[in-house]
Amino acid sequence: MATGRTHRPATRSRGIPEATVARLPLYLRALTALSERSVPTVSSEELATAAGVNSAKLRKDFSYLGSYGTRGVGYDVEYLVYQISRELGLTQDWPVAIVGIGNLGAALANYGGFASRGFRVAALIDADPAMAGTPVAGIAVQHTDDLDRIISENGVSIGVITTPPGAAQQVCDRLVAAGVTSILNFAPTVLSVPEGVDVRKVDLSIELQILAFHEQRKAGEDATAEDEGAPPMRATPAGRKGPDGDMPAVMPA
Amino acid sequence: MATGRTHRPATRSRGIPEATVARLPLYLRALTALSERSVPTVSSEELATAAGVNSAKLRKDFSYLGSYGTRGVGYDVEYLVYQISRELGLTQDWPVAIVGIGNLGAALANYGGFASRGFRVAALIDADPAMAGTPVAGIAVQHTDDLDRIISENGVSIGVITTPPGAAQQVCDRLVAAGVTSILNFAPTVLSVPEGVDVRKVDLSIELQILAFHEQRKAGEDATAEDEGAPPMRATPAGRKGPDGDMPAVMPA
DNA sequence: ATGTCTTTGTGAACGCGTGCACAAAGATTG
DNA sequence: CAATCTTTGTGCACGCGTTCACAAAGACAT
Ligand SMILES: NC(=O)c1ccc[n+]([C@@H]2O[C@H](COP(=O)([O-])OP(=O)(O)OC[C@H]3O[C@@H](n4cnc5c(N)ncnc54)[C@H](O)[C@@H]3O)[C@@H](O)[C@H]2O)c1
Ligand SMILES: NC(=O)c1ccc[n+]([C@@H]2O[C@H](COP(=O)([O-])OP(=O)(O)OC[C@H]3O[C@@H](n4cnc5c(N)ncnc54)[C@H](O)[C@@H]3O)[C@@H](O)[C@H]2O)c1
Numbered sequence: 001m002a003t004g005r006t007h008r009p010a011t012r013s014r015g016i017p018e019a020t021v022a023r024l025p026l027y028l029r030a031l032t033a034l035s036e037r038s039v040p041t042v043s044s045e046e047l048a049t050a051a052g053v054n055s056a057k058l059r060k061d062f063s064y065l066g067s068y069g070t071r072g073v074g075y076d077v078e079y080l081v082y083q084i085s086r087e088l089g090l091t092q093d094w095p096v097a098i099v100g101i102g103n104l105g106a107a108l109a110n111y112g113g114f115a116s117r118g119f120r121v122a123a124l125i126d127a128d129p130a131m132a133g134t135p136v137a138g139i140a141v142q143h144t145d146d147l148d149r150i151i152s153e154n155g156v157s158i159g160v161i162t163t164p165p166g167a168a169q170q171v172c173d174r175l176v177a178a179g180v181t182s183i184l185n186f187a188p189t190v191l192s193v194p195e196g197v198d199v200r201k202v203d204l205s206i207e208l209q210i211l212a213f214h215e216q217r218k219a220g221e222d223a224t225a226e227d228e229g230a231p232p233m234r235a236t237p238a239g240r241k242g243p244d245g246d247m248p249a250v251m252p253a
Numbered sequence: 254m255a256t257g258r259t260h261r262p263a264t265r266s267r268g269i270p271e272a273t274v275a276r277l278p279l280y281l282r283a284l285t286a287l288s289e290r291s292v293p294t295v296s297s298e299e300l301a302t303a304a305g306v307n308s309a310k311l312r313k314d315f316s317y318l319g320s321y322g323t324r325g326v327g328y329d330v331e332y333l334v335y336q337i338s339r340e341l342g343l344t345q346d347w348p349v350a351i352v353g354i355g356n357l358g359a360a361l362a363n364y365g366g367f368a369s370r371g372f373r374v375a376a377l378i379d380a381d382p383a384m385a386g387t388p389v390a391g392i393a394v395q396h397t398d399d400l401d402r403i404i405s406e407n408g409v410s411i412g413v414i415t416t417p418p419g420a421a422q423q424v425c426d427r428l429v430a431a432g433v434t435s436i437l438n439f440a441p442t443v444l445s446v447p448e449g450v451d452v453r454k455v456d457l458s459i460e461l462q463i464l465a466f467h468e469q470r471k472a473g474e475d476a477t478a479e480d481e482g483a484p485p486m487r488a489t490p491a492g493r494k495g496p497d498g499d500m501p502a503v504m505p506a
Numbered sequence: 507a508t509g510t511c512t513t514t515g516t517g518a519a520c521g522c523g524t525g526c527a528c529a530a531a532g533a534t535t536g
Numbered sequence: 537c538a539a540t541c542t543t544t545g546t547g548c549a550c551g552c553g554t555t556c557a558c559a560a561a562g563a564c565a566t
Contacts, residue, residue: 019553025462029441043513052443056516056555063515071514071561088462089469096461103360108457110356113441119461157468158461181471182464184457188282188366190305198467200460204361204437207453208349208372208411209278209341211435214451215410216342218434272523296543309525309546316545324531324544507566514561522553531544536537 016087020061026051027058028084034077043074095122097156097180099171100163101131101141104186108162109137122154127167144174151178158182165189172199269340273314279304280311281337287330296327338371348375350409350433352424353416354384354394357439361415362390375407380420397427404431411435418442425452 030050034042044062048055062068062075068083069075085091096114098105101124108114109124124141126132132143142150150156159180163171168187175183176197185191185201193199283303287295297315301308315321315328321336322328338344349367351358354377361367362377377394379385385396395403403409412433416424421440428436429450438444438454446452 017553021466022459022463024466025456025459026443028462029458030443044515045513050443054555056557057553059513059515060554067515069514070563072512072563074513087466089465090462092469094461094465094468103363107356107360111457113458117458117462118465158464182468184460184464190279190283190303196471198464200464202455202457202460203278204364204455205282205366205370206275206278207437207455208347209281209343209370210275211411211437211451211453212342212347212371213274213277213340215347215435216345218449270523297545298543307525309527310523312543312545313524320545322544323533325533325542327543510563510565512561512563514559516558516560517556519556520554522551524549524551526547526549528547529545532542534539534541536539 016064020064021088023051023053023057023061024084024088026053027061028081028088028090031077031081031084035081039077041070041074041076044069047075090118092118094119094158095154095156096120096158096160097123097125097151097154097175098160098162099125099144099147099175100161100167100187101126101136102162102164105160105162106136108160109139119158122156123150125150127163144171147174148178151175151180156180158184160184160186161191162186269317273317274341276304276306276310276314277337277341279306280314281334281341281343284330284334284337288334292330294323294327294329297322300328343371345371347372347411348407348409349373349411349413350376350378350404350407350428351413351415352378352397352400352428353414353420353440354379354389355415358413358415359389361413362392372411375409376403378403380416397424400427401431404428404433409433411437413437413439414444415439 027047030047031042033050034047044055044059048058051058059069062080065083065087068080096119098108098121101109105124105126109121114121121137121139124136124139125144125147126141127144129143131141134141151159156178157180159172159175159182161168161171161175161183165187168185168189169191172183172185172191172193176193181196182198183191183193183200185199186203188203188205191199191201280300283300284295286303287300297308297312301311304311312322315333318336318340321333335344349372351361351374354362358377358379362374367374374390374392377389377392378397378400379394380397382396384394387394404412409431410433412428412435414421414424414428414436418440421438421442422444425436425438425444425446429446434449435451436444436446436453438452439456441456441458444452444454
């Protein structure tokens with residue numbers, strides 16, 4: 001089966017497609033809500049609506065986990081909650097360390113929904129000596145100097161980076177060296193990590209820019225005949241577009 | 254219900270693939286860094302490395318914007334910064350409103366990188382009367398009662414929701430009614446919006462769960478033999494498949 | 507038991523995204 | 537001006553993800 005290891009370490013998901021894995025938490029959330037309302041079973045149609053996806057997609061997703069439904073009835077809510085939780089590894093405890101306790105780091109530390117699903121904030125780490133010992137969300141902030149020890153002692157395998165961009169890579173390296181193999185990065189930085197380490201990023205700026213793109217598009221639809229493409233002035237082969245960068249214009253610093 | 258031919262507003266992207274749009278901010282960030290270092294030109298290979306993508310992908314992405322490169326040389330940094338900025342709609346000002354000024358909302362309001370790229374925090378809105386007038390990040394928090402007026406007066410078309418999950422849909426509805434057509438949702442809620450309104454979500458919990466999945470898989474590679482704790486019990490009709498042997502969930506019979 | 511009705515599970519078609527590989531474009535050198 | 541070298545732009549093939557559509561599985565009624 002091993003079709004050679006041609007630099008393809010990403011798609012090694014245990015049979016379950018990555019896209020499906022990304023939706024399981026969504027289903028789990030919807031199922032948990034149903035569970036709290038003591039709803040015994042749910043059809044793929046209902047659950048799909050609650051999760052905001054296509055019902056066929058949901059059924060196919062579940063088919064990767066096995067056949068847990070009953071034709072003519074639907075899925076047993078409690079049973080499915082357990083199966084998905086187990087598949088996602090939420091039946092065990094995941095100690096998490098947050099590095100960079102500033103605006104965002106503190107907000108995350110204070111976030112209640114964190115611990116609600118197997119994730120536990122095991123440590124808060126910051127480079128500012130003045131913060132050492134200060135309690136944030138009931139947890140004393142520890143200094144970066146002890147990062148390695150803190151990670152090891154707590155068995156942390158998931159790290160959250162909320163430092164300024166400039167420090168992100170360095171912090172990442174230290175986390176990895178200490179044994180962290182999964183990183184959630186909030187800093188707008190492209191992190192470089194060794195194979196075997198997973199990195200996911202949350203980038204507010206990118207999200208806003210994507211929204212702006214579509215927003216501009218919508219605005220342009222109304223005034224299609226408007227001055228849509230006046231500025232370009234493509235540098236044609238004839239005219240060299242060397243350093244005389246004609247009209248760079250606006251530049252956000 | 255069944256064969257309801259629902260419209261497909263998603264693939265309305267004017268020629269530019271959605272995946273490409275999502276990467277443009279990444280390129281822009283790398284290019285801005287180069288620009289600040291006064292680097293005149295850059296090759297697709299260098300830029301791709303800086304942005305953390307494949308060079309062929311980058312070239313194809315740029316090809317959707319037009320042919321802005323020079324063979325044998327590369328791309329003019331300033332020129333490309335301008336082109337991408339224009340394509341993303343960042344040459345104009347985007348007033349943004351944040352609703353729900355708690356831990357997260359306040360952190361976002363204080364976030365400097367926000368305004369650095371055409372986005373301006375035009376208003377902070379919260380339902381707590383006690384917060385009205387309180388300055389956060391130098392901006393006075395306004396009450397939800399005035400939401401409609403605030404959105405209109407400031408020409409806000411992008412709204413950020415950082416309220417508790419239970420209030421998200423309601424807030425969303427009010428924002429849309431007031432004229433907002435793009436929403437960035439931080440609440441773990443599936444928002445329902447009319448056609449023409451874009452919603453993007455940032456979900457910390459989902460990201461962590463995806464990481465946990467892969468983390469568990471990595472751990473499982475070493476030792477496949479493990480003893481799961483005490484799974485719920487529930488007898489399945491037939492002994493369907495049992496690779497993991499344990500059946501869970503209580504049947505409320 | 508048998509029939510009907512509901513809903514799952516999935517085969518198959520399709521479209522999108524990715525990455526390879528290379529011809530062409532243009533810079534550069536002699 | 538011709539030869540050479542560098543790097544773009546893209547045709548093409550492939551794999552993943554999505555969706556449709558339907559046979560089969562099972563619940564439920566008679
Ligand atoms: N605040 C937001 O809403 C927001 C939004 C999107 C992205 N971000 C990104 O998240 C990161 C944090 O943002 P913030 O607003 O909380 O910044 P902040 O300045 O408030 O906090 C950064 C914290 O990191 C600490 N720090 C600096 N270097 C460190 C190091 N080497 N090791 C450990 N800790 C270190 C600082 O002492 C500080 O406490 C930034 O990269 C920012 O771009 C923030
Ligand atoms: N804090 C985090 O790190 C974090 C992480 C992931 C997700 N979230 C989500 O973000 C949201 C906010 O989290 P938080 O920690 O800031 O919560 P919070 O309780 O600190 O803040 C919520 C704020 O929303 C306000 N609010 C409540 N109902 C409102 C309404 N109808 N209209 C306007 N404002 C209203 C409250 O007054 C409060 O100020 C939650 O949905 C949470 O699940 C937070």
